Amino acid sequence: MPESAATAVSRTPSGRLALANASEQIALGPLDGRYQSAVAPLVDYLSEAALNRDRVAVEVEWLIHLTSNNVLPGTTPLSAEQQEKLRAIVTEFDAASVKELAEIEAVTVHDVKAVEYYIGRRLPAIGIENLTALVHFGCTSEDINNLSYALGIKGAVESVWLPAARALVAQISTMARDNRDVPMLSRTHGQPATPTTLGKELAVTAHRLTRQLERISKTEYLGKINGATGTYAAHVAAVPSADWQSVGKGFVEGLGLTWNPLTTQIESHDWQAELYADIARFNRILHNVCTDIWSYISIGYFRQIPVAGATGSSTMPHKVNPIRFENAEANLEISNGLLDTLGATLVTSRWQRDLTDSSSQRNIGVAFGHSLLAISNVSKGLERLDVAEEVLAADLDQNWEVLGEAIQMVMRAEAIAGVEGMENPYERLKDLTRGQRVDGARMQEFVSGLGLSPEAQERLLALTPGLYTGIADALVDHLK
Known part of the structure; x- marks a missing residue:
């Protein structure tokens, strides 16, 4: 029966139902679909919504900073209650806030300007509508964006990625200690070579990964708030009496970031490139772990503990495939593809500003997500391994x-x-x-x-x- 106008549904050119119009949102990418649960903690730091929340936080703290330090003539410090209400704009940021910001941006066609208006709407309820002009004072969009990205990346690394990576390295270290004296035939160039122990080989891996984590843990997250071309020109024009370098430095450091005194319109992003190179190196070492473990499984050094009810192969009932390590390999490669691109792209900007970094940085969460997913898979894969000591011993006796x-x-x-x-x-x-x-x-x-x-x-x-x-x-x- 033909569909009536009232019941007509959207279809693709091939005649299939258009899933994009489903009542519930269907994810295009695997991180927001199939693997969403594994990477969900990153949403609080590296999603578009988290970026907007951090933008609101930076704008709010800038307003408080300017008034608290009497930077502008005619302003006085806000009361503790007023500061608390301002900061509540950040702490109460929710799905409705995301929707409202999107509605404002549909008019402004500018994401940071939408944040400025979003905050301005809330000042009358706090009793400080006279300070509306102080929101975004002296700032270019990149003053807000660079600090917001730095806060989000710092939070994602320190609160999500590093804890997961450290837990995995601790897991490998425990396996190394447990198997420290289990002898194993080495293979150099794929050929039988001087024996080692399984524990020592795992310790090599853990040691390599630990060095990278130490580098990552020492990352400096830089920020700036110095205007349209990094000269404080608008600041000085408006309030020539203020020590704007001191004001900016104090603000950036007050956010827990490192002040960058010399920039163009953008913070140069060099620290991001350095961080992504370190994480990519961690990923590459972990990729090597996956290929080695996979190979040891293939020659019987490790037995995989079957998961009750799980299917190894759709046609060969005997198989337990090393899918966790294969999945991790793929995700590490995707993560590194993005991290390498980000590192190469972000350090370059035409003259004082171009917008290539704006699109690039929206993929930071994706790069971290694939790495975090890989870490999760390796950890789960290691949990299902049992060392076949008799196989290792037999291999040694044959050589x-x-x-x-x-x-x-x-x-x-x-x-x-x-x-x-x-x-x-x-x-x-x-x-x-x-x-x-x-x-x-x-x-x-x-x-x-x-x-x-x-x-x-x-x-x-x-x-x-x-x-x-x-x-x-x-x-x-x-x-x-």
């Missing part, structure tokens, strides 16, 4: 040739000590081991025929691939 390094090094030491018959140790071990498997009996037979000193021979005859791990277990103690 006695890795003791060739130890034997030829002992022969070198014996030669230096004056023991005869220790010539060409490397070449002799190469002839014995290169390109072929040597079992324990053959290796011990070879050692017994070398003519080593009794102490050296006894030491080598007691050595097995599983015992040839040096001080790997002790090295785990370097973890913080």
Whole structure:
């Protein structure tokens, strides 16, 4: 039956129902849809709504700062009650506020101007409508934006991303300590090599990640409030008697940021590029963790603990796929693609200002979101791993040739000590081991025929691939 005008629904050119007109909003991107729960904490810091709330906060604090310091003739400090009511504009910022701001912006076609008007509407109720002209005083939009982004990014890093990253590194560190003395065959260039311990290899990873977290934790979040081209020109024209550098510095530092004294219209964003490079480096190391763990799973070093009711493969019932690590790899790559682009784009601006940074910075939350999602997936993946120690032991027992390094090094030491018959140790071990498997009996037979000193021979005859791990277990103690 044909649809009547009253019941007609929107359809795409292919005849399908238009999902964009569904009664409930359908997300275009996976971070706001499928993976929303994993990245939800970032919404409070890096969403458009959070940006607007921070803009309101900066404008409010600027008004309070100007009046509290008697910067402008004719103003007096606000009462504690008036300051509290002003700050309530920020603390009570909600969905209705977001809607109202959008309605104002539809008229102004300018996001920061909408914030100025939004605050101005509320001053009469506080009894300070005479200060309407003081809202956004001396500011260009970028004065508000750079501080708002800095506050949002700082909050996202310190309250969401860093805690999640630190928890993951702590999880890896615990695994390293738990497996510090579990011997494991190394593979350099994909070939059997000097054994190590599983714990030591995990500790290497944790140590690398920790260094990056230490760099990130020391990030300086810069800000400025110096006008249209960074000269305080409008400020000085309006109030030449004020020490505007001191006023601006005090305000920026009062927000918990680092004052940048030399800028164009925009804060140069160099600190953002530095931060994103550090986070991208963390991501890349974590990506390496994923590929290594995936490879260890593939050769049986780790068993994956099945999740009750979960399907590994749609057609092969026996499979438990390492999807957490594969998902993390993809999200780390997407995150780094964005972080690298942001870092390259934000440090460049034509002359005193262009707007490329405006569009770029709206993707900061997406870059962080994919990284946070990856961290979550790696953590969940590690929780479902069980070390197959018998597989690691069997692998070592199949590769006695890795003791060739130890034997030829002992022969070198014996030669230096004056023991005869220790010539060409490397070449002799190469002839014995290169390109072929040597079992324990053959290796011990070879050692017994070398003519080593009794102490050296006894030491080598007691050595097995599983015992040839040096001080790997002790090295785990370097973890913080």
